[in-house]
Amino acid sequence: MPEVNTDKIFAAFLLRLEEVAQIEDFDDIEKEFLGKNSLLSEERKSLSSLNEVSRKKYGKLLQDLSNNITSKLNEEKTNFKSKFFIQKELNDNKDISIDWYKNLGSKNHVLTNVMNEVVDIFAAIGYTVATGPEAETSWHNFDALNTPDWHPARYESDTLYLDNKLEKLLRTQTSTVQVRHMQNNKPPVYIVAPGRVYRSDQLDATHSPVFHQIEGLAVDENLTFSDLKGTLEYFVKEFFGKDLKTKFIPHFFPFTEPSAEVLVSWKDGEWLEILGCGMVDPNVFKHVGYNTDSQGFAFGVGVERLAMIRYGIDHIKNFYENDLRFLRQF
Amino acid sequence: MKILKSWLNDWIDIENISNSEISEALESLGFEIENKKELNPNYENIVVGKVLEVYEHPNADKVRITKTDVGNNIYEIVCGAWNFDVGAVVPVALPNSEIKDNFKIEKRDIRGIQSNGMICSAAELDLWDDHDGILLLDEKLLPGTDFSTIYSSNDFIWEIGVTPNRGDCMSYLGIARELSGYFNKKLKNKKSNLKPTIANILNAESGKIKECNSYGSVEIENFNVTNSSFEMRYRLTQVGTRIINNVVDITNYILYDIGQPLHAFDRDKLFGTISVRKANNNEKITTLDSQVRNLDSNDLVITDNDKPIALAGVMGGLETEVSEATTNLLIESAYFDKVSIMKTSRKLNLISDASIRFERGIDYKIQKYGLERFLMELKDNQTINYSEINVDDKGNLKNKKVILKYSEIKKLLGIDLKESFIKKVLKFLMIDSEVNKESVQFTPPSWRYDLDRPVDLIEEFAKHYGFNNFESTLPQGVHKNNKGSYWDLKSYLSSVFTSNNFQEVQTLSFVNNVKNFLFNPEKKYVEVFNAIDQSSKFMRSNLMSSLIDVYKLNYDQNNLSNSYFEINTVFDTSKNKIYEDIPNQNIVLGFLTSSTLSNTDTRLKDQELDLYYVKNILTQLLSSYDLEPITKPGFHQNYSFSIIKNGQIIGHFGQLATETQMTLEFNNEIYLGEIxxxxxNLNNLKEINYVPLSQYPFVKFDLSFSVPIDFSAHLLVDEINDLLTDNENSIEIFDDFQQENSRNLGIRIITRSYEKTYDDNETREILMNISQTLESKFNITLNSSKND
Structure with a gap:
């Protein structure tokens, strides 16, 4: 019986595997040991000349060899591939500590963020945003808000006027929106009015001729001082955190009575005033054409102040200089 | 206003109440605490000394040597001041002591004489500024007494805010009155028996006008103008008032003490009847500060035989001023109308302690007491004589009765108050009242002008009930999480710009004319009448100049960015279409970007932006819109466009005029605009038109046409869309090659039928149809076509 030594062939095959240097070598080896002209193929052709017993026996021997070579080849090929890719990746060397892609703005101004947040907090309890003009009549800014011409409060606000008769001005408070809104809408009213206000101050660390306020107004049946208190406590907790303590102290605003200021207990126990509020004065209802027995409350909060307290910002000037070194931090 | 604890204690016994309790009381009564601090002596080891001998220094002319009794010793002390003599009682800094600012005093040799310490001035002990020299003390003090014990050197001071409605609290009496209610302690009485010894020689009256309700006066003779008492000088200094002399100091002291402004005239410079009237137009008076004031008929003047001698309630006249030579006085204590004083003081920009009190309203029954208090401060002065106090009171002022129903309290505050509480509050507010079953009828006291409506009294009840004792309830509106169309729109616009690397900024609204003129020469600008700064007295008519400033600032700062936007109001004087009587104003979104980043590294160097980049942002924002070329000041001749949506101009954008860019020294092209x-309308912007997806394979053509230089590529896209209107299409310009006078436009068409798969013939037909239609309609030539 013509017989080749299958062990010897397999040993030769193993030796060839050791020489593999690149993935293509596996194809060559496959051709060499399993291809048309391989020793194995030659032997298979000669099988037909054997008797049945020998053919069966020898055929199985050849088939086993073929299977062994194929499975070993596949195994080695898989191993080689994964080692190859691992090595390739190990050779990639990006220094991730470098920030090649720079932060190019893509942010809202910190004041906008604060205003958005306050609006969200109040929208959640049913307040809608209202707006009004920034260049206003003195009537809307003062008279309608119970601050007639002779009222001392009118002179404390350092108003910027737009005419020599002092009839037009740049609003000194967003409370003007209360007036505009009530003139055009019947109760119930639940609004917040974020916006710019103006004062006659030079821009420096603590003053700015332009700043932002958010006015709130609620007019509805049976709103009481307790409702005002609960609303503002809710706001403070939502904005600054649940653990913050608040207190209400009496104050004076011409357009509310009783009037109060809200203080929060900040780091190191210091009490900081953060907003003014009160029950809407009956005279305001009279001026906007509401029934004088209407009832509601109003509040006003300084946006710059909220931002300065929360982030520890030292200069109000920073908000308006728009140096990216500042803007990017928020 | 500054409140000194020791002074307050004159009115109400608070010595044993802790400072923090008092702070809490002040705050809960509505006085904002602006500042508070403990006062301690800024010196150490100072004693009272008595000068026994004074003699020349053998080696120096400018100093003298004293022998001073300091209690257990008699020291030789060299002194450079000359305002004292033998017998003077003075503060002495002993060896090893400290004066102001930790300055150590030791024995030292002064030109051969050993000086055992130093005799001190008030300034050296950090008490007050003086230029007289040594601080002379009460001669009754014993040598060796610890100086810090002769006055309340350990004290506490609060600086509180008094709201404009509470003029009555602009005095120690007023604050004490509030605290007496809070602490349930009685006010101390300051009364004394006055015995007039001379007759009035002048006649003083309140005049015919209603603006002076009462005019009180007293005449004092044989007065010696000198320093006021140590305690008075100390107290006035602590509350921030400059020390002048005993006359002025006492008038100031009474003003702080009880809130009644007083004015002192040199009686020997007065001649006839003292009265009050309105000034004549253009009448003049020289005030204490030597300024000539031009008056009009709104101003009140005090007159002597009709000649103005003082600007009532605001400032005295120079001519009748008290000087060191004055011996006889007339002291004025009057009630002037709030509004009148306010107008004069604002007009002349003369705001004094007196004018502030008058304009907020002083107690209309306190004029006589003011003069009594003045005389009481002189009770130790044996030499003076004084007249009867004369008050001419028209009696026009009277607080009205008001009725408050209990139901109103409940309605506004949401709480039921007990009758006993109501009675208690009324009592300590000293309010005249009649408490009934369902209401209380009350008359406010003469010092309260803020209690003329029921709601005013409700506020008092709420305050004394304690704001922090109220329950908290949270009412809610009906429409939750509905921020309204404006806010939603603004948020949407911001999100599109920020997601494209634009940084939002907030710039001031004031600009100079040049900045308005650059982009809006056709408009009239809104001008601030009392501008803070003449160089920026106009309201801006556009946001673009502000954005250029921001760009420049960050460019100069070498900050890495180039894209900014702002949403704010712009102003001009044209008619306001929504609101009458006010300038036209619109909320605008301004944006700006430049072709390159201001500060780049090598990797980002080639990342150049252009006009198309900006256009793409508009597409993200508006989805569909048209651009129409316009000529706009400040913009590039060819790159300036109106943005049109739904037939309406909704903004404009383009490239900054090259000349302006060069003037501003920018290396980059600037693209900017406004919306x-x-x-x-946000709904309109966010409108979604769903196009179903075809289930059939696409056919794709790349066509290249030869077109004129000024051809608008969009025409081709629109036309092809029309031709393939029944299909699902994607039509894009993929190439625009320009060379001298020739231009090739590459257009890529991907189209799918909703009904079938196109065979080769059909595909060819579509291509033919498109190319022929375009060629004939736009008079252009197809160069090549590729179909795959």
Whole structure:
């Protein structure tokens, strides 16, 4: 019986595997040991000349060899591939500590963020945003808000006027929106009015001729001082955190009575005033054409102040200089 | 206003109440605490000394040597001041002591004489500024007494805010009155028996006008103008008032003490009847500060035989001023109308302690007491004589009765108050009242002008009930999480710009004319009448100049960015279409970007932006819109466009004029524009038109046409869309090659039928149809076509 030594062939095959240097070598080896002209193929052709017993026996021997070579080849090929890719990746060397892609703005101004947040907090309890003009009549800014011409409060606000008769001005408070809104809408009213206000101050660390306020107004049946208190406590907790303590102290605003200021207990126990509020004065209802027995409350909060307290910002000037070194931090 | 604890204790016994309790009381009564601090002596080891001998220094002319009794010793002390003599009682800094600012005093040799310490001035002990020299003390003090024990050197001071409605609290009496209610302690009485010894020689009256309700006066003779008492000088200094002399100091002291402004005239410079009237137009008076004031008929003047001698309630006249030579006085204590004093003081910009009190309203029954208090401060002065106090009171002022129903309290505050509480509050507010079953009828006291409506009294009840004792309830509106169309629109616009690397900024609204003129020469600008700064007295008519400033600032700072936007109001004087009587104003979104980043590294170097980049942002924002070329000041001749949506101009954008760019020294091209927010409708912007997806394979053509230089590529896209209107299409320009006078436009068409798969013939037909239609309609030539 013509017989080749299958062990010897397999040993030769193993030796060839050791020489593999690149993935293509596996194809060559496959051709060499399993291809048309391989020793194995030659032997298979000669099988037909054997008797049945020998053919069966020898055929199985050849088939086993073929299977062994194929499975070993596949195994080695898989191993080689994964080692190859691992090595390739190990050779990639990006220094991730470098920030090649720079932060190019893509942010809202910190004041906008604060205003958005306050609006969200109040929208959640049913307040809608209202707006009004920034260049206003003195009537809307003062008279309608119970601050007639002779009222001392009118002179404390350092108003910027737009005419020599002092009839037009740049609003000194967003409370003007209360007036505009009530003139055009019947109760119930639940609004917040974020916006710019103006004062006659030079821009420096603590003053700015332009700043932002958010006015709130609620007019509805049976709103009481307790409702005002609960609303503002809710706001403070939502904005600054649940653990913050608040207190209400009496104050004076011409357009509310009783009037109060809200203080929060900040780091190191210091009490900081953060907003003014009160029950809407009956005279305001009279001026906007509401029934004088209407009832509601109003509040006003300084946006710059909220931002300065929360982030520890030292200069109000920073908000308006728009140096990216500042803007990017928020 | 500054409140000194020791002074307050004159009115109400608070010595044993802790400072923190008092702070809490002040705050809960509505006085904002602006500042508070403990006062301690800024010196150490100072004693009272008595000068026994004074003699020349053998080696120096400018100093003298004293022998001073300091209690257990008699020291030789060299002194450079000359305002004292033998017998003077003075503060002495002993060896090893400290004066102001930790300055150590030791024995030292002064030109051969050993000086055992130093005799001190008030300034050296950090008490007050003086230029007289040594601080002379009460001669009754014993040598060796610890100086810090002769006055309340350990004290506490609060600086509180008094709201404009509470003029009555602008005095120690007023604050004490509030605290007496809070602490349930009685006010101390300051009364004394006065015995007039001379007759009035002048006649003083309140005049015919209603603006002076009462005019009180007293005449004092044989007065010696000198320093006021140590305690008075100390107290006035602590509350921030400059020390002048005993006359002025006492008038100031009474003003702080009880809130009644007083004015002192040199009686020997007065001649006839003292009265009050309105000034004549253009009448003049020289005030204490030597300024000539031009008056008008709104101003009140005090007159002597009709000649103005003082600007009532605001400032005295120079001519009748008290000087060191004065011996006889007339002291004025009057009630002037709030509004009148306010107008004069604002007009002349003369705001004094007196004018502030008058304009907020002083107690209309306190004029006589003011003069009594003045005389009481002179009770130790044996030499003076004084007249009867004369008050001419018209009696026009009377507080009205008001009725408050209990139901109103409940309605506003949401709480039921007990009758006993109501009675208690009324009592300590010293309010005259009649408490009934369902209401209380009350008359406010003469010092309260803020209690003329029921709601005013409700506020008092709420305050004394304690704001922090109220329950907290949270009412809610009906429409939750509905921020309204403006806010939603603004948020949407911001999100599109920020997601494209634009940084939002907030710039001031004031600009100079040049900045308005650059982009809006056709408009009239809104001008601030009392501008803070003449160089920026106009309201801006556009946001673009502000954005250029921001760009420049960050460019100069070498900050890495180039894209900014702002949403704010712009102003001009044209008619306001929504509100009458006010300038036209619109909320605008302004944006700006430049072709390159201001500060780049090598990797980002080639990342150049252009006009198309900006256009793409508009597409993201508006989805569909048209651009129409316009000529706009400040913009590039060819790159300036109106943005049109739904037939309406909703903004404009383009490239900054090259000349302006060069003037501003920018290396980069600047693209900028504005969107008029009130012209947009968010629903319209976010409208979605769903196109179903075809289930059939696409056919794709790349066509290249030869077109004229000024051809608008969009025409081709629109036309092809029309031709393939029944299909699902994607039509894009993929190439625009320009060379001298020739231009090739590459257009890529991907189209799918909703009904079938196109065979080769059909595909060819579509291509033919498109190319022929375009060629004939636009008079252009197809160069090549590729179909795959």
């Amino acid at each position: 008029y927010i009130n012209k947009l």
